[in-house]
Amino acid sequence: MTAIRKAGEHCSTADVRRALSALMPHLTYYWERPLRDYASVAHDVKKFHSESCARRHAMELLCRCVKRAARRSGYDHDEAQSASLQLMASPVLQTGPHCLLLIEPDAFYTHLFSLLGLNANSREWYITYHASTVSFAEKAKKGPGWLWLEGEPLNVFGLPRGQMDSFSICGSNGPYRFAFSNAKGDPAPNDSAAHLLSELPSDEFSSAADAIRAANQTLWRGNLPSPIKLLQLDDFDIADLVADHLDDAGSWMSARFIGGGKVAESILDAMDRLNIGSWQGWVRRTTDLFWRLEKGRIVPLRLQGNTLRARTPSSFAVSFRPDRIAAALRQRAIVPSLYTVFLVLSILPGVRALGGCRQTIYYPLMRYLTAIGLERSGNFDLLSDLRGDDRPGLWGHRVLKPADGYPFQDIGFFGEAPRPLSEYAEMPLVKSSGDLASFTGDPIWANLSEQIANGVITSGSTEWQLSGS
Structure with a gap:
């Protein structure tokens, strides 16, 4: 019997669950289990251990990055050391939500899911990476530059439309400060917006990403009923990490x-080959390993010979040498691409990455691409580690997506009793994950579901062998 699709759907929820279960068989057991069980296993990772010198070095540099980010976020030396030690003891990161305000539903309920898993494993730190090489408006009235409050889309920073559509939130072209203005330009036009604005820092920030990061620390410390500490890694933290390498x-x-x-x-050649086969579109070569950051915008770079060059009209070019790339990263002239981010944040150091609908597929494919590079370089000890990794990437974003979810109410932002986390913990995964709209509304997922149903793609496909599933 064929499932009836709703308007805007390219495939059904049943199609998605079958596809997920086919590529990630462990999910089959958890669909009808309480969400707390899946959250617990997602955050249950063995202590870091590796015989590979390259992997040990990558983890050492990542721990240094974590300590540096913790100090920048206001934690003291001992707390920063504690965060890095937890990463060694339990190497897992939440990498799903983009750089969004904590109170944005798309991020908020993923944070609650992570809290369930961290509490179950008695962890003290919640370490996240949020991509900031995104524009303010990713969809109509959605994205880091928008927040819906009391049924009204509000412009988080009060920016003009041209800036919302074309500027990246990581661009240091501020100042930025919170406004929550409506279509008329009125700041904080309703009670929820006014209350939120009064809670957030009133400072000016050089980038929107810095503003969101500071706001999230404030909201987490003041409104989340949890002793777990939040540590947010951003693209500049990762830029410095790549430079350290x-x-x-x-x-x-x-x-x-x-x-x-x-x-x-x-690796780039393999990426091109991947995009003309069954996995087309999952790991796109939008830029070559790094982005140029120029006047608040990110510009694609192309590796031509021994030089990374921006497309015209930009005249930017940098020699493809370790010292020159490191200098450009530290000067914020370039930032890592998503592939390079995951390379240093997860693949090389052996850290589990929790992510959303697309990441569940593109991350294992990134590991496959990395394996090609490791074979080329003769690093077979690290390649052996990659082949032995246990579920290095898991679905962990929009796993909790309540149909009637309202973060302000869930945390008792206006003085009412907060919603007990246990209510969500008891929901079976099949219910907590809701309508799976991020999957069903995505044509690439419809194509993947069809290819799995037809046996073209299976868990035994060559490109899927580094998934650890």
Whole structure:
């Protein structure tokens, strides 16, 4: 019997669940189990251990990055050390939501899901990475620059439309400050907006990403009934992490990936091949390993010979050498692409990444691409580690998506009793994940579901062998 699709759907929820279960068989057990069970297993990771020098070094640099970010977020030396030790003891990160205000439903309920898993495993830190190489408006009235309050879309920073559509929130072209203005330009036009505005920092920030990061720390500390500490990593933290790799002449990224052997080129070539086959569209070559950051916008770069060049009208170019790339990263002239982010944040150090509807597929494919590079460079000990990783990427974003969810009410923002987290914990996964609209409304998921149903793509497909599923 064929499921009836709703308006805007490209495939049904049943199609999505079958596809997810086919590629990630462990999910089959959890669909009818309480959400707390899935949250617990998603955050249950073995202590870091590796025989690979390259992986140990990558984890050492990541821990240094975590400590640096913790200090920048206002934590003291001992707290920063504690965060890095937890990452070693339980290497898992939430990487699903983009750089959104904590109170935005798309982010908020993912944070609650993570709290369920962290509480179940007695963790003290919630470490996240949020992508900030995105525009203010990702869809109509949606994205980091928008927040719906009392049924009204509000402009978070009061920006003109041209800036909302074309500027990246990581661009340091401020000042930015919170406004929550309506279509008429009136700031904080309703009670919810006025209350929220009074809670958030009134400072001016050089970038919207910095403003959101500071706001989230304030909201987390003041409104989340949890002793767990929040640590947010952003694209500049990762830029410095990549630069740390490249500053070390003995690291894999410096000596092999960029330094010689055409490893980066082999990965980019494999990316092109991936995009003409069954997995077309999942890992797109929108830029080559890094973005140019220019006047508040991100500009694609292309690797041409030994140089990364921006497209015209930009005249930017940087030599594809470890020292030059590291310098450009530290100067904020470039930022890592999504592939490069996951390479240093998860794939090389062996950290589980929790993500959303597209990440569940593109992340394992990124691991497959990395394996091609490791074979090219002869790093078979690290390649062996990748092959042995246990579920290195899991579905962990929009796993909790209540149809009637209202974050303000859930945390008792206006003084009412907060909604007990246990209510969500008891929901079976099949119910907590709601209508799966991010899957069913995505044509690429409809195509994947069809290819799985027809046996073209299976859990045994070559490109899926590094998924650890």
